[in-house]
Amino acid sequence: xxxxxxxxxxxxxxxxxxxxxxxxxxxxxxxxxxxxxxxxxxxxxxxxxxxxxxxxxxxxxxxxxxxxxxxxxxxxxxxxxxxxxxxxxxxxxxxxxxxxxxxxxxxxxxxxxxxxxxxxxxxxxxxxxxxxxxxxxxxxxxxxxxxxxxxxxxxxxxxxxxxxxxxxxxxxxxxxxxxxxxxxxxxxxxxxxxxxxxxxxxxxxxxxxxxxxxxxxxxxxxxxxxxxxxxxxxxxxxxxxxxxxxxxxxxxxxxxxxxxxxxxxxxxxxxxxxxxxxxxxxxxxxxxxxxxxxxxxxxxxxxxxxxxxxxxxxxxxxxxxxxxxxx
Amino acid sequence: xxxxxxxxxxxxxxxxxxxxxxxxxxxxxxxxxxxxxxxxxxxxxxxxxxxxxxxxxxxxxxxxxxxxxxxxxxxxxxxxxxxxxxxxxxxxxxxxxxxxxxxxxxxxxxxxxxxxxxxxxxxxxxxxxxxxxxxxxxxxxxxxxxxxxxxxxxxxxxxxxxxxxxxxxxxxxxxxxxxxxxxxxxxxxxxxxxxxxxxxxxxxxxxxxxxxxxxxxxxxxxxxxxxxxxxxxxxxxxxxxxxxxxxxxxxxxxxxxxxxxxxxxxxxxxxxxxxxxxxxxxxxxxxxxxxxxxxxxxxxxxxxxx
Numbered sequence: 189x190x191x192x193x194x195x196x197x198x199x200x201x202x203x204x205x206x207x208x209x210x211x212x213x214x215x216x217x218x219x220x221x222x223x224x225x226x227x228x229x230x231x232x233x234x235x236x237x238x239x240x241x242x243x244x245x246x247x248x249x250x251x252x253x254x255x256x257x258x259x260x261x262x263x264x265x266x267x268x269x270x271x272x273x274x275x276x277x278x279x280x281x282x283x284x285x286x287x288x289x290x291x292x293x294x295x296x297x298x299x300x301x302x303x304x305x306x307x308x309x310x311x312x313x314x315x316x317x318x319x320x321x322x323x324x325x326x327x328x329x330x331x332x333x334x335x336x337x338x339x340x341x342x343x344x345x346x347x348x349x350x351x352x353x354x355x356x357x358x359x360x361x362x363x364x365x366x367x368x369x370x371x372x373x374x375x376x377x378x379x380x381x382x383x384x385x386x387x388x389x390x391x392x393x394x395x396x397x398x399x400x401x402x403x404x405x406x407x408x409x410x411x412x413x414x415x416x417x418x419x420x421x422x423x424x425x426x427x428x429x430x431x432x433x434x435x436x437x438x439x440x441x442x443x444x445x446x447x448x449x450x451x452x453x454x455x456x457x458x459x460x461x462x463x464x465x466x467x468x469x470x471x472x473x474x475x476x477x478x479x480x481x482x483x484x485x486x487x488x489x490x491x492x493x494x495x496x497x498x499x500x501x502x503x504x505x506x507x508x509x510x511x512x513x514x515x
Numbered sequence: 516x517x518x519x520x521x522x523x524x525x526x527x528x529x530x531x532x533x534x535x536x537x538x539x540x541x542x543x544x545x546x547x548x549x550x551x552x553x554x555x556x557x558x559x560x561x562x563x564x565x566x567x568x569x570x571x572x573x574x575x576x577x578x579x580x581x582x583x584x585x586x587x588x589x590x591x592x593x594x595x596x597x598x599x600x601x602x603x604x605x606x607x608x609x610x611x612x613x614x615x616x617x618x619x620x621x622x623x624x625x626x627x628x629x630x631x632x633x634x635x636x637x638x639x640x641x642x643x644x645x646x647x648x649x650x651x652x653x654x655x656x657x658x659x660x661x662x663x664x665x666x667x668x669x670x671x672x673x674x675x676x677x678x679x680x681x682x683x684x685x686x687x688x689x690x691x692x693x694x695x696x697x698x699x700x701x702x703x704x705x706x707x708x709x710x711x712x713x714x715x716x717x718x719x720x721x722x723x724x725x726x727x728x729x730x731x732x733x734x735x736x737x738x739x740x741x742x743x744x745x746x747x748x749x750x751x752x753x754x755x756x757x758x759x760x761x762x763x764x765x766x767x768x769x770x771x772x773x774x775x776x777x778x779x780x781x782x783x784x785x786x787x788x789x790x791x792x793x794x795x796x797x798x799x800x801x802x803x804x805x806x807x808x809x810x811x812x813x814x815x816x817x818x819x820x821x
Contacts (some may be wrong), residue, residue: 249609308806312813315552315608319748320809326741327802334795443741447616454613484628490620497614498602 196509200462207465208368215361223360224432225476229468230367231428236452236464237374238421243450244459245387246414247394251318251446252305252325256419258332258441259301260294260426265344265436267293272347287352287366290427298423299416301328306415310408322443329441343437350431357431367428371465374421379461381417390414422449455496457505466504519653524774525767530659532766533666537721538743539750539758540673541714547753548689548710551600552608554615556718556743557736558622563588563719564726564735565626568635577640581723588719589712596711601704619737627733634730637723662724669717670759677755686710690753742769745805751815760816765801772800 207226214222235257242248267290270276270283277283284290309320338344349357357363381387392400393407400407430436439445448471456467474492478485500507542556566587571580595618603611639658646654677683685706688696697703722736729735746765750757777793784792808816 251612308810312809315752316748316809316814318608318612319744322741323745323802323805327799330798331795334798336791450613484624486620487624490617493617494599494614497610497617
């Protein structure tokens with residue numbers, strides 16, 4: 189058992205170092221494009237780590253996490269736009285271009301939205317849960333499309349990347365390092381959650397909710413906390429993603445995005461600490477490599493995904509580091 | 516607001532509902548019998564629309580196109596079932612979601628490959644062109660009335676198929692106990708393929724019928740797919756009756772919401788603002804209805820399975 193654990197730890201460390209080393213080398217070689225690609229990997233991985241709390245640990249297949257990803261993005265976009273135009277927000281509060289404030293707002297908004305969505309959705313299970321989370325995300329998507337104040341269907345541009353104290357975020361490498369730092373912190377958080385009393389209860393709620401209830405822990409509350417936490421992390425990733433592209437649009441809220449987040453987790457390995465990172469690396473590289481070869485890359489991406497689901501259960505980490513310790 | 520306009524909007528809602536029923540019936544049947552959640556159902560709808568548009572353009576006949584849409588969608592359904600879906604019945608919903616999501620990518624990009632990125636157009640057949648007078652003075656497109664008629668015929672046909680025929684008996688048996696029906700000597704694998712192809716054909720029919728009202732393009736199935744999911748979740752997954760009532764409810768609520776909400780808000784605020792807020796609220800309305808129904812009845816209105 190311990191050999192397997194250490195093998196996974198080695199693979200994880202290598203993945204983390206690889207993601208750090210490539211952009212630094214690329215930046216030194218004067219190839220900022222690869223730095224942006226690595227930032228994209230880090231931010232998508234962060235969003236998927238968020239979903240992994242609900243999906244991997246809790247077994248809650250949320251097909252609506254794009255809602256939180258997009259809300260986080262819109263939090264960044266809206267605050268920056270108000271600051272840029274020097275227009276106050278609601279109640280006369282000013283906008284801001286300070287990333288820590290934006291992140292806080294994104295996290296809070298997503299938590300507040302996830303609370304009622306989770307409370308209603310978690311009354312259902314199985315397919316119903318998948319569908320109702322999808323429906324809530326669609327509701328927010330259509331609202332964003334039809335509400336013209338912040339660009340509606342056309343989206344919203346962030347003219348200058350928001351600022352973080354002491355970091356020159358306009359440069360690709362410092363912004364990558366910032367995103368990388370956030371990802372590592374959140375992975376640490378995920379690891380702590382997985383080993384905590386709460387995390388154990390959450391995994392027990394996935395494996396056998398009746399037994400969990402029998403020992404006096406209500407699965408509903410555990411799951412709701414997990415869902416809200418998960419939404420908060422994905423929302424934070426959304427804010428970073430908006431700043432990466434300096435653009436936010438309803439496509440961040442679309443159900444394709446929700447699907448992609450699930451894909452990242454499955455590609456990497458469900459419920460595993462570094463699954464989302466491995467998945468995001470693989471996905472962005474597929475996208476980049478296939479996109480370079482053929483215009484029809486989505487066709488081949490579909491085939492590869494199908495192959496992974498049908499034949500390579502356990503994802504990339506399953507291949508590299510052996511089976512997960514418990515299913 | 517005249518009575519005729521109101522009737523017209525109600526009929527539009529009914530037409531949307533009937534179309535959603537054609538989609539939802541297949542989805543709910545496939546879930547009820549095989550326990551499979553099929554995101555690629557919207558792709559089969561698209562296949563039907565493209566087959567109809569291409570064949571109608573080649574032969575000049577909408578009706579041959581309509582037959583082609585049924586054949587193409589059923590064939591695509593059967594092929595996909597044998598090649599991919601069959602391996603997913605024993606898997607959890609997560610794998611099913613993911614594999615059928617991959618199928619959407621393949622179908623969408625494949626169709627774009629074959630037909631290019633430009634939308635195709637499909638004309639309403641001459642027989643069904645024109646309008647009929649409505650009580651109250653308006654006129655209504657004959658073609659839309661015909662769609663409603665097709666939906667009613669399909670609903671009755673499905674009811675008879677499932678409650679009166681041997682195939683229907685096997686489908687019902689498959690829903691309640693698949694091991695037992697297999698033990699009784701029914702070829703369950705073929706039965707599953709037939710059910711999947713039947714659902715696919717209905718989706719293809721819906722695509723072809725709607726293709727004459729909208730443009731036929733890649734991605735046209737996705738908004739309909741999500742509405743169809745809302746329908747089966749409201750109606751109760753696995754229940755054809757639930758799918759019918761859910762579809763009509765969703766169709767009418769969505770259409771009337773878009774029509775009435777801006778008007779209702781205009782009583783309390785300036786018209787331009789009412790239009791904006793009303794439009795935004797209306798686009799969220801069916802999801803709100805779904806959330807309320809699921810909050811009260813977590814397994815839908817007519818749950819067939821526990």
